[in-house]
Amino acid sequence: MSILCVGSVALDSVETPFAKAERVVGGSAVFFASAATLFAPVRVVGVVGNDYPLDELDFLANRGADLSGIEERVGKSFFWAGRYHSDLNGRDTLGTELGVFADFQPEIPEPFRQSRCVFLGNIDPRLQHDVLDQVRSPEVIACDTMNYWIDGSRESLVSLLNRVHILMVNDEEARQLADEPNLLRASRWIRERGPDIVLVKKGEHGAILFADDWLFFVPGFPLEDVFDPTGAGDAFAGGFMGHIERSGSLDTADLRRAMVYGSVMGSFTVERFSVGGLIDLTPEAIAERMSSFHEMTAFEAHVEVEQRV
């Protein structure tokens, strides 16, 4: 089985305090697939203009991604330009050109319609609905979104919640969607509208998985050199869904590991521009960072607390 992933296939121009990259490959589907293909086969659906350097995605095909769902149209590819602030936590969008993405109407190839896992990257919730109309009862549907859709397409987005198992958003988006500053309450509000799981990404502060009667916290990996945060959230989603697909399980233990793989993939992503941190990644490097996360969080909870009364 495979993961079906629908999202943007874009070109990014990124400025950080350290360097600059011009028109490098990016987009939610590309970052997701760059991480997820390290775990499981991925089927990508998206659209690009005839200016897109598709050969730069060869490494995905070599890792078992099926890219036949990426439609090439005459016109320009989705383009995003942004500049990160000095602490890399904030960024300004310098420009967005939708290009052929403006008319993106995801058409899921017949062989893709039977997929165990589906990842709906951050696109118009109406299109996310359209994708779900075309797939045949996937076991795990995860969905991302952003403030733009929460503001502008709330109704469509809220009705989508009832069709997905996992909502993946950042903390601000969770608060905005639920109109509730407290994350625990916000995630409950969201879960009451459909998803069994709300996965809240907090950038350098890590991520929290909120489920029915438990939650799990994974930190961000502390790095001396954060080079470019672009795509970290989608790579997190890719590591998470990749492990879910590979393990074939939704056990608590595997959801926990999926969270850590998500943070592992996010950490490799921010170490390079574009997908540079994920292209040559080895299983050994992934396993080593996984161990580092364990080392960084594991403790023995003795229960011998005695009160000094």
Added chain:
Amino acid sequence: MSILCVGSVALDSVETPFAKAERVVGGSAVFFASAATLFAPVRVVGVVGNDYPLDELDFLANRGADLSGIEERVGKSFFWAGRYHSDLNGRDTLGTELGVFADFQPEIPEPFRQSRCVFLGNIDPRLQHDVLDQVRSPEVIACDTMNYWIDGSRESLVSLLNRVHILMVNDEEARQLADEPNLLRASRWIRERGPDIVLVKKGEHGAILFADDWLFFVPGFPLEDVFDPTGAGDAFAGGFMGHIERSGSLDTADLRRAMVYGSVMGSFTVERFSVGGLIDLTPEAIAERMSSFHEMTAFEAHVEVEQRV
């Protein structure tokens, strides 16, 4: 043995989005001791005016705190008034009256000078130096500070670093002290100036312990109702040092547990005004929350990662 704690013993007026408390007991020494006495005996050194409701600290004495180092002077107690923002992450100081604290000159009672652990609460680094001049070779010296001293008494503070084992600061303070936005680099800068350990508190995002060749991350405990964040950092320090004193160990395993006890104490603190969350705390409640932290962070790091090549 005991923990010697030197800091402010204050009255706080606190406004949160939910409620208001007028002139309730607070201050770094009070919050620290309220947490640490749940683990080990504490000796408190501070100063109050003759307006201070010392009977409200009886619960500390009942838990084995020696309050004979709190000097009572004619005048007003240190008073702080603040108002928290709607998300409780920021706050405005509405007023500070130093009162008798303005002339605080810590005099360590003879029986207190031999203490295994010393906690230097957030006071003028020159006074923190004075305290260390009076104690006899403690095994563990931890120190807190704030932006006011980093700006205004940098030289004294930096020379203090060379005399302490653990610096406890929040993330902004660590960055400001090292003049370095990256926390990993900032903590190395600080450790190069003395402390073996830098403990960086990140509020709701948890805390990180940076040591020589390892680090440990503990999350904040997600709560539906954060009532009043005042004192959470000092209570964290109290839980941390309390466990260090009680365990008699500085092993990696105990430092990790100390971090979690710190976060446990911080989480109970923010659930009530003043020290209300720590007064009636039972060993069972502490053990239960400790288990919740374990539940929230534990995962098995399998190393069976296979690359899909």
